[in-house]
Amino acid sequence: EVQLVESGGGLVQPGGSLRLSCAASGFTFSSYWMHWVRQGPGKGLVWVSRISSDGSSTNYADSVRGRFTISRDNAKSTLYLQMNSLRADDTALYYCARVPSPAATVDYWGQGTLVTVSS
Amino acid sequence: EIVLTQSPGTLSLSPGERATLSCRASQSVSNNYLAWYQQKPGQAPRLLIYGASSRATGIPDRLSGSGSGTDFTLTISRLEPEDFAVYYCHQYGSAPRTFGQGTNVEIK
Numbered sequence: 546e547v548q549l550v551e552s553g554g555g556l557v558q559p560g561g562s563l564r565l566s567c568a569a570s571g572f573t574f575s576s577y578w579m580h581w582v583r584q585g586p587g588k589g590l591v592w593v594s595r596i597s598s599d600g601s602s603t604n605y606a607d608s609v610r611g612r613f614t615i616s617r618d619n620a621k622s623t624l625y626l627q628m629n630s631l632r633a634d635d636t637a638l639y640y641c642a643r644v645p646s647p648a649a650t651v652d653y654w655g656q657g658t659l660v661t662v663s664s
Numbered sequence: 665e666i667v668l669t670q671s672p673g674t675l676s677l678s679p680g681e682r683a684t685l686s687c688r689a690s691q692s693v694s695n696n697y698l699a700w701y702q703q704k705p706g707q708a709p710r711l712l713i714y715g716a717s718s719r720a721t722g723i724p725d726r727l728s729g730s731g732s733g734t735d736f737t738l739t740i741s742r743l744e745p746e747d748f749a750v751y752y753c754h755q756y757g758s759a760p761r762t763f764g765q766g767t768n769v770e771i772k
Binding site for chain 1: 695697699701707708709710711714720752754756759760761762763764765766
């Protein structure tokens with residue numbers, strides 16, 4: 546069974562940092578591109594970032610470029626999102642998501658980890 | 665960036681009725697790479713349709729997707745109790761990937 550389990554969320558002050566993790570199991574993690582998608586409180590879904598299966602290629606939404614860094618450790622089957630210079634509008638539930646190929650859509654999502662940016 | 669506009673915002677229907685959800689793109693969706701997701705409260709989204717009209721694994725045939733270019737539709741032929749949820753369209757053909765704002769299908 547495919548499982549994606551996010552962790553690392555919490556309350557952080559504006560300007561602070563957090564690192565999210567997503568532990569994958571039930572599939573060959575190193576064969577899949579992985580994405581982060583977020584959802585603000587009571588709001589819709591917003592794509593954040595993606596990383597290639599081998600970690601050599603990354604892309605970011607304009608709103609997070611330069612502040613967030615996506616990475617992965619295929620030996621540990623874990624995806625990461627390092628978030629720096631956090632702002633109030635980064636407050637959201639952050640989902641990690643699996644994509645079968647670069648041109649495909651997300652087929653599995655984790656349950657999400659909540660990030661709250663507030664003083 | 666491709667903007668996806670979903671209509672209506674809320675659809676109030678009874679079980680057994682037909683639901684028709686619309687998703688309009690601000691420009692043509694490359695290769696008709698348009699997906700539909702269902703989300704229930706407190707749950708992650710679930711993939712229903714990809715490539716505009718292909719059903720994902722395990723999705724019943726009462727759900728169907730259609731359309732091309734800039735206009736896409738998700739149809740639920742007969743609503744079951746488990747179909748009442750929020751539905752999002754999503755284009756993955758152009759960067760950045762974008763989502764519609766959602767249609768809430770609620771029990772009338």
